[in-house]
Amino acid sequence: MKIEKLRPAFQDYLWGGTRLRDVYHKPCDLDRVAESWELSTHPAGESVLEGGDYDGVTLSAYLHATGDRAQGENCRRFDRFPVLIKLIDAKQALSIQVHPSDEYALRAEGELGKTEMWYVMDADPGAYLYFGVNRPLTKAEFAQKIADNTVLEVLNRVEVHPGDVFFIESGTIHAIGAGILICEIQQNSNCTYRVYDYDRRDANGNPRELHVQKALDVAKLTPGGPEQTARERFSAGDGTFEKLGGCDYFTAYRCRVNGQTTWTVDESSFAALTVLSGTGTVQGAENQAAFAPGDTLFVPAGAGQVVIAGNCELVITRV
DSSP: OEEEEOEEEEEETTTTSHHHHHHTTOOOOOOOOOOOEEEETTSSSOOOEGGGTTTTHHHHHHHHHHTHHHOOOOGTTSSSOOOEEEEEESSOOEEEEEEOOOOHHHHHHHSSSOEEEEEEEOOOOOOOEEOOOESSOHHHHHHHHHHOGGGGGGGGEEEEOTTTTEEEETTTOEEOOOTEEEEEEEEEEEOOOEEEEETTTTTOOBBBBOOOOOHHHHHHOOOOOOOOOOOOOOETEEEEEEEEEOOOOOOEEEEEEEEEEEEEETTTEEEEEEEEEEEEEESSSSSSEEEEEEEEEETTOEEEEEEHHHHHEEEEEOO
C-alpha cells in the first residue's frame, strides 16, 4: 500500500492566529486558523487524502475501504479510529478546561474522553501554560474560585520552550497560553469542559458556554505537575529518535534527520509522520512522497521499512 499525504480540516476558534497559513502555507482562507486537524476521522473535522488513488477521499472512507490492513492490528481493539493529530496556533490563551475520562464521556456525551500530548513547536519568550492545580482543593473551593473569577490563582503555571513535551491525562485542568505553537497528539475526541474563559465574547457578543458542573465531576484537584522523565533514545543511519510519550491510544516519537534514516512500519500499526521543520522525502515500497513543514503523511501498516531523507524534524505517531 502507498504512502498518503493528508489535507487537514481547519478550525477558526477565536483565540487562533494566522501562522498555520502564513508560515506553514496551509490552504485555508479563514480569518483565524486556530487548528489544523492533520490526522482526523472525527465528524467535527475530517482530514482528506491528497493525490494518488484516493485523492479527495476522507480518511475515514479510506480506512473503511482498506479495512484493518491500513490501520494495523493494534487498532482492532477500538470501536473507532483511536487517534487525532492537530497543529494548534494559540495567538491568545485558550480557556481553562478539562477533559473527561472515557467512562464519564461515554455516559454523559456518547463520545470518548480525551488524554493528549503536546509537543511545543515554538513559543514566544516568556510564554506559559497551565497544568493542574498548585495546591489541594475541595470541589467546593474550586467551584467558588470559578464563581469568583479567581481560578487562575490555584493553577500551576509553567513556562514553556520549543521542544518541551507535556502529557495531559484526562481530568487534568489545563490551558495553552498565548504565543505558543503546538503539535497535539490526542484521543479521537472533541470533548472539552470549559471552566473559565477570561469573559471573552463571541461574534454576537455572547460569552462562550462554560461546563462547570461537569468539570467539577471530572477534575483532579490534587497537585501533579508535568513529569520530566528520561526519554528512550536511539539512532539509525543519519537519524536520531526520541520517545516522547504514549498511552493505550497512541505512542509518539521525535525524529531528527540530517541525511537519511529508516523507520519500520510493521503490521501492528500505521505511522503518521507530522513534519515540524525542514523538507525531504519518505520512500516506501510502492511510492515516494515529498514533504515540507506542517505536512502530515499516513504510512499504512505493513509498509515495511521506509526511508526518510532530508534535513528535517518530525513527530512519528503510531498505536
